[in-house]
Amino acid sequence: MKMSKLSSALVLALSMSGAAHAEMQTDRIENVRHMMTFNELSQTDKETLFEQASLLINDIYVNKDQKNQYYGISPTYDGHVDPDAAMAKIKSRLPELSTEQLYTELHKTFASQRDLHLTYVFPEPYKAFTSYLPLTFTRLAGNEVRVSAVSSQHLSDSYLEGQSAPAVGDVLVSYNGKSVPEILKEKQATAQGSNAYGGFVRALSMLTRLPQAVKLAPEEDEVTMTLRKDSGETYDVTLPWLVDWNDNRVPATEAENNNQGYNLAQLAVSSDVYQESVNKLNKRHGIEQGNFFELNPTSEPILNWSVLQYGDKRIGYMKLNSFSPVNALDNMINELVNLVHYGFMGTDGLIVDVRDNPGGYILLADIMAQLFIPGKAEVGDFKVLVNETNQPVIDLFGQFGLDIDTSAGDKYSGTFQFTPDEVANQIGQLYYKPVAVMSNAKSYSAGDMFTCAMQDNGAAVVYGEDPQTGAGGANVWRHSWLLQNVGGDFKPLPDDSIITVSWGQALREKHHKNSLIEDYGCVASVDVSLTPSDLKDGGISQFTKVIEGLLAQPQARSSYSLNVRNDLQLVVPQENPTLSINVKNVEHIAMSVNGQPYKKLSVYAYGPEKTVELKLPEGFNPGEVYQLRIQGLDGGNQPLWNTNRFIVTQ
Template identity: 35%
Template sequence: MFKLSTVASLLALSFTTGAMAQISYLEDTRDQISIQDYSYEQKALVAEQAKLLLDGLYVNKYAKNLYYGLSPAGHLDPVVAVDDLINNMGNLSSSQFHQQLQKIFLSQRDFHLDYNYPAPMKNFVSFVPVHFAQTVNTDGSKEVRVNRIWQNYTVLAPDTSTVSLGDKVIAYNGQAVTDVVNNTLFQGGGANPDGGFVGALNNLTIKSHNKQMPPQNDALTLTLESYETGEIYSVNLPWLVYNGNPTTQANTEDNAAQFTQSINYEFATFKELEAAAQDSAFALAANATAEPTVTWNKVQVDGESVGYIKIASFSPKNGTNTALVAIIDILDNQLSDTKALIIDVRSNPGGNILYNDYLLQLFTPKLVTPSHVRFINTPENHHILNNSLFGTYLSDNWHQVLADVQGTNEQYSAATSFMTKDAANQIGQAYYGNVGVWANANTYSAGDMFTCGMQDNGIATVFGQHKRTGAGGANVIEHGLFVQYVGAPYQALPYDQSMRVSWRQSVRQGHHINALIEDYGCVANEVVSYNVEDIFDGDTQDFNTIARKLLAKPTARATLAFNSDRFASVAETNGVYNFDVTNTEYVDVYIDGTKVKRISAFAYGTQAKTISYTLPSNVTTGTVQFVGLDSGKTRLWNSTRFF
């Protein structure tokens, strides 16, 4: 077994990322991964704060009890369970207290509901450099196979060299791997059968100690079947430990952004370690942008150009505006000649809901409906909105929907949105071909919302590696924000401990009006299962399958092509906009959202007709939107120009 001195020298040679200098072995680090000893008063404080969240603010508490039922070994009623804990905590050690409270939170199978262990324990993550995926055979049977080997870490675990991609996982520490996964569904955090399985599967090889206790053994024993030879073999992999600051809140551009987050931090941690390993599975995403979480490519499929955009996270590193501009630029200048577009949000852990809502309009001529969420109707929520600084960050619509149910027996408020419908449509359309969204059961939170939003608004076909997305249907708020902006009864926790809660529940619109995302997820229109061949071909086979399905769909008959850049100034255009259209009866013109003219285009057939419009001389800054209509005044296309 390697020792710390060996690790340090190897890392110095192998890695350039600063975080990698904090890797050690579990056997050398176990004593540091510890829980502080809490006094009775500290336990009482933590338990009461947990109850404030679970009873007064947790928006999914009713729905979870209905969806999963109650079981001592499975889902627990969070309010009853925390009351039992409070009554018994005098008999519990600090470790027992934290683990029992953690069990209550994890049993909800909700990645937005977090009970994080105190420092220093929460700063550690244990992992092995081999990771698994569920694959589907041609007969529909499912297996667990090795789909990722983090090569930059394997120098610390030499036995990894005997493991190959595609090898079938038979046993995990001597137990059948499917039994291990099924026995830990209520510890893995994932919702529904698909999300639950992949959540538990992820947890087999990476354990964040903000939620999970360290593995009992210093090494993991795997029994595998070679994909190449069929040989059964075993391997022992040492648990590696990353010691750094705990995953913090996703990039927020201002205080208000902290109120619109929806992200799975556990999977985000996985992605950070993956990035540090310089390991990327997204071979299709060949071209970078100014926003690292957005990449793209143009792929030839059967002689046709198909666009590809990978959105790795809805927490853009360089801010929402940079990400939006990057995507608009791709659509306007790189993929404008493609007949179909695949938007890949597989394994997207979520992030900023506003970012997700702004994106929808880019892919449709129709007016989109943004995400809607609702409150649980409790005295605690009424106090927060009406009697605290916290409430001042929320616009009038939030206050109104909660006021409407105050004093009633309604469990929830009406649903409302983070932005107005006008705001959700102010950028306009930027892509005019057929669109598919590629998702899986690791698509979570704002990733769920985007996928469902594209489906609910009739914008895209959803293609799933699994039947459902990860089913994270809530806006999440940190307990610390309530402490900061509400005050009493919310109090800071000992030893840098933290919690967060699913505060507002996502309610679907459009084609799935009033359906929940939580637990149910977004059901794929078509399932394109992940199989063993996909491990080796960089998803090319599945990409081609999806592309062919999109190319086979009817395309819009009406077309639009501009002769100037979307962001060209008046000085560049002289206020004149020329554009070519086909199969368009009329063009409505809007300046800064107000309709100013209807142009009779009378462009029939495929022969393009040039339309010209000149801005009024007194208009020098703002937006002008052109909306193509058919004879029945149905919207065919739209484009907004910024000047």
């Protein structure tokens, strides 16, 4: 019997609504550039926009000092600029700046912070367009750049005009006459990528992907590239920029509820708008790097899975495309629980793939480590700026039971958690074999937090397609949310502009206690950078390295099995309720009911497997559901495994 719902204490249902959009159109940029415009702002509107942007950077943006220290200060936008100094320069020129110039200056100032959570989103109609080339590039070992995917639909004879078509695996030699290091250094100024690898892959993405909600349109109508085949032959190809856009160019306005309509899970969001846009475009046009195996869908589109046969071993594979479910959040959690417990039953290891994952709900990232470890999972803390502007935001969270201590009078608050420990451990362990996490420098935001949490809790070995994750360590607010729920100094932005800002700075736990995630991210334990053959065969050598690493990990010596059907919900008799369990290499068994300790037994089950009859509490009400936690302990009372079951009597 599969669980249809989890305890309401874990998560409140989140209703997601979608707006209808007109059919997407595609054309060459030269034919639509005249439509890529900004509505003119009055001088008063320019001043309002500037003042509100300054307010967020000065009083809300939690990573400002960290960025100045990590990257240093550049006098120009070629590097990281001090945002306060940059905003002061904009203010001095504000009377003479056109609307487009103001938008551009704000964009460059925000982008230079190398923080994808701090974003100035261009207004309509400009943001309705996405410029792209019909191929993608990827980083290989040694920072070599090769074509990773192409769109045969777009690379037609009429588009290529007799030129050679780029092919998967071809090496990028130059781009508009500049070497790869030169063009990537140029693009990094506005790519927003954190750390060396985040900066590299984000700049690389900008060579072919420019969603104009958050990036400026390409200045040129076409790009000339020199590519090299494996044979050593080089060739030049000139590709026109293509543009997708919504033909009615009317923005879909998100419903802004008052704070009574939110729960904490909805507010604790950490995601990357740029990568979300790129992933959607790649999927829409089928320009995605393939796998050598087929994936099975679930009812939640962000979650797919497979079981790979490797000799006589079976390896589970779970692909998490995002931490922002298409359907309700509680439905996603149920899909995840059922997949790990039932779908991967009998496998010898599990791969959790969060490559290119742009983030989403922090709760979803926080609850996953518990599924793979015998002890208590610890989730990361956060801290925020303490000042007069931010205090009403801090106070607002008291409504959600979140006590943020500001009494010390320091620049930053005391630490707090978006996901309480009891919630992060409510499901319990569901998988008992070795686990690997596959990440890359596009694993960002909640993707960073998940990867770090799995590493910090010893739940998995991290295998990196890039040596570091993308390193976005904060939750994100929209200015519009602050306006509606806090008010005060927050004023409406002109022309439906959108600004997002990093509010809570994320910290790691356990082995990396209080280390920042921002910029540093999670360093992979094993490098599995792509090889040329991986691009052509769907990653066989890369996955082989991960699977062999999984199988080389020591297997747990202690184990248990139930002498009933292995369901998450179990039915026991109301009179003399018992549960029969087989255990091996266990000294003690501890039980709790609904979070309260119930009984500890010394079983001394060493050598052959031993059957133990667990006597459950009397007095269960018929039809009511009780949560039973069973934990195996060694002689020092250290956890060896645990399982949570929902008990119903009849």
